[in-house]
Amino acid sequence: MSASSNAYRDTAGITWIAMRLLHNNLQLEINKVNDTINVEQLFLLMELDSEDGLRPSVLAKRMVRSKGTLSSLIRHAKRNEYIAVTDDPKNKNAKRVFLTIYGKKIHDQLKPIIADTVANAMSHVAPENLTIVDQAMSGIIKTFSPELFDLEVKEKKQA
Numbered sequence: 001m002s003a004s005s006n007a008y009r010d011t012a013g014i015t016w017i018a019m020r021l022l023h024n025n026l027q028l029e030i031n032k033v034n035d036t037i038n039v040e041q042l043f044l045l046m047e048l049d050s051e052d053g054l055r056p057s058v059l060a061k062r063m064v065r066s067k068g069t070l071s072s073l074i075r076h077a078k079r080n081e082y083i084a085v086t087d088d089p090k091n092k093n094a095k096r097v098f099l100t101i102y103g104k105k106i107h108d109q110l111k112p113i114i115a116d117t118v119a120n121a122m123s124h125v126a127p128e129n130l131t132i133v134d135q136a137m138s139g140i141i142k143t144f145s146p147e148l149f150d151l152e153v154k155e156k157k158q159a
Contacts, residue, residue: 015140022121029113037106040065041077042114045107048083048099055094064145082106 008017027039037045040063047062048054054062060070074097077083082103088094099107125133141148 022118025121026114026117029117030110033113034106034110036080037082037110040073041080041082042107042110044073044077045082045099045103046111048097049104049107049111052098053096055088055096059097061147064148077103
């Protein structure tokens, strides 16, 4: 490795590069099946498949994206007819985002690619170490966005 790559020799750097490589590989795999959607838009469809009719602000929090980035994702997904946006009947200034039938079809077609790609990426990790990896990644999420786990607890109680 060159001196310029020393930044990637610590845990933070390795984590950063691993996640970028995983994200890029997911996009390549998705493009083999559908070149009109990107990973971020698929994540949007996955959130709506999990809970339809969310406000953009809620989607932004769950996807860990800025409101501006989410607005762009919504605009593109709406243009491709993956989602529909309606006024919120409870608040005239708010919107709700819904998965369309076409969006659901695209979601269902592409979601297995994520599972397969992640499984392939983790295939070198011994089963007894998967818990350690899960705890490490969960710890990072809890440090920077603990409300995501609060949401998960609420969802489990509702199930």
